[in-house]
């Protein structure tokens with residue numbers, strides 16, 4: 001039966017017309033998201049869709065299959081409402097960009113926006129309407145595997161990256177066939193799990209939530225994000241997916257969010273597991289009451305919502321109110337008029353040369369130069385005999401990183417390939433050294449039923465170790481490429497240490513002892529930490545998981561075609577035992593005291609937040625304030641000059657930090673309240689201006705139980721990282 005296409009009236013009228021003719025069961029169906037992958041549990045998707053029992057399908061990545069299921073929805077279900085197809089497109093669909101933590105390291109929201117616009121174009125061409133991104137959880141414990149998915153430890157940088165990614169994914173026109181619906185996740189607090197252990201409970205004060213965790217989410221709402229995803233874990237003993245304070249009071253009540261909220265996978269059913277809901281009926285009722293719109297893959301809404309309405313536990317008005325935003329988004333996106341994907345379009349879009357160009361640019365801008373003692377870098381292109389050593393040096397999978405879409409075939413330019421391309425006439429040898437592998441198999445491997453490869457035997461590992469040392473011995477210079485495999489960061493990938501996995505550090509030390517120049521390139525999702533390398537290896541480049549063009553971008557930087565300008569979006573602790581660690585902390589009692597009195601090791605990070613070197617040098621000067629005293633509610637302009645004091649052009653990220661010396665609450669020793677990445681020619685000076693007003697100076701006070709802006713004295717610093725020394729001060733008066 002072919003549905004009449006209702007394209008005449010306004011969106012609201014169309015939605016009301018749809019609601020008027022939908023049965024109770026169909027309304028519930030719109031709140032149900034089903035798994036479309038071959039491994040998804042439950043009945044065949046076609047059967048559920050035909051009955052109007054699903055509004056969205058996830059975990060499917062197959063254009064032809066999208067169209068098959070869509071046809072069932074439109075032509076066979078009672079009201080013919082099109083499906084939303086959703087997938088985790090986190091940092092690229094086929095063209096892979098640096099992981100979001102790396103894109104945050106660019107301190108360049110424009111590059112994050114560009115990357116996500118390319119990801120959106122490819123994903124939409126494949127038939128995906130909705131990505132479960134951006135992930136914007138603040139994370140301050142690098143043991144947590146998913147720190148690689150977010151924008152690091154700071155709410156100001158995180159908010160800028162959140163808004164930029166929403167703009168990249170969604171664009172400005174909901175009917176744009178080259179964009180996708182975005183999803184701000186995981187609301188809220190997931191990155192603060194106890195001990196960095198994935199899914200573990202989270203305990204955060206209202207002040208921590210409002211001052212640290214919420215800003216990226218509020219920025220996403222202001223950027224127009226269409227959907228939110230509620231997190232798995234207990235937040236202060238109330239699961240985020242059943243948390244009315246989060247989903248109703250804050251999200252809708254304070255932020256006026258008009259989109260809809262999908263749960264994380266199985267999270268509604270998990271309310272029983274978490275000891276919150278008595279049974280699945282209770283779970284459905286309490287998640288719904290909390291404001292959760294769509295049940296991802298747990299089937300709990302489908303099983304119980306209709307009965308809850310019939311029994312009067314839920315009102316039909318409340319049900320309609322939950323369905324309305326979903327239908328509104330489907331109408332706005334034009335899915336009723338254009339429900340099908342064009343088979344074959346994806347290959348044409350992926351072939352666009354500008355996609356790989358964008359991937360290489362994003363990778364170049366995300367890398368952070370951590371050490372360059374004696375100016376070892378950039379390397380000469382006249383090198384004739386180079387050894388490239390390490391288990392991820394020629395790994396496409398490690399170069400692309402965690403969170404690939406299902407059935408993705410790795411295709412990155414590896415670091416080895418990038419170096420060989422730069423030195424076509426040289427002898428570039430390679431040895432992986434001993435393999436690295438997770439301690440336990442990743443559930444993702446089970447889902448995709450990847451073959452279980454037997455671990456390397458100790459004998460084979462030792463042989464590989466010796467081969468690597470011998471290869472290094474034969475070369476004039478060694479480039480070590482160490483770090484993590486893609487499955488060592490991301491979901492299901494928290495670790496108890498931040499060490500280089502396996503025998504990598506041992507191999508590094510052994511090869512460094514050969515006395516040849518050694519450059520270390522790190523490929524990792526979470527920050528990894530080697531105090532020994534920081535003290536003994538002259539050149540260290542943090543390349544993160546840089547994506548399709550990662551190896552080319554590493555070579556661009558190592559050989560000086562690109563001057564690195566990235567800065568750390570998260571500090572690097574000395575060890576896993578030092579986490580959680582972050583710069584924006586309050587002073588302690590006895591702050592002048594030697595931290596060694598209180599601790600068995602320095603409490604300072606190996607590399608601080610905001611840190612990154614360049615092949616040139618920069619200096620900031622003339623930090624000036626428009627006023628030395630302002631009233632509460634007013635703003636002060638802060639200007640600073642930055643000069644390229646070196647011999648080559650380069651980028652500097654000028655950062656502005658404040659410290660409120662006293663107030664309603666104790667305040668952090670420093671907080672980022674402004675940044676700008678600028679490119680300067682040798683000798684060039686640029687004047688930058690920032691503004692500090694109520695938005696930057698106010699905060700949620702535990703003591704006052706509300707937003708406050710105190711009358712107090714403030715320090716201001718400006719410079720190239722969170723330890724900037726160029727200082728000024730001003731006062732806010734009542």
Ligand code: GLC
Nearest residue numbers: 058088132185186264265491
């Ligand atoms: C996963 C993740 C979430 C993802 C969802 C759908 O468990 O927590 O980030 O979007 O399930 O794949």
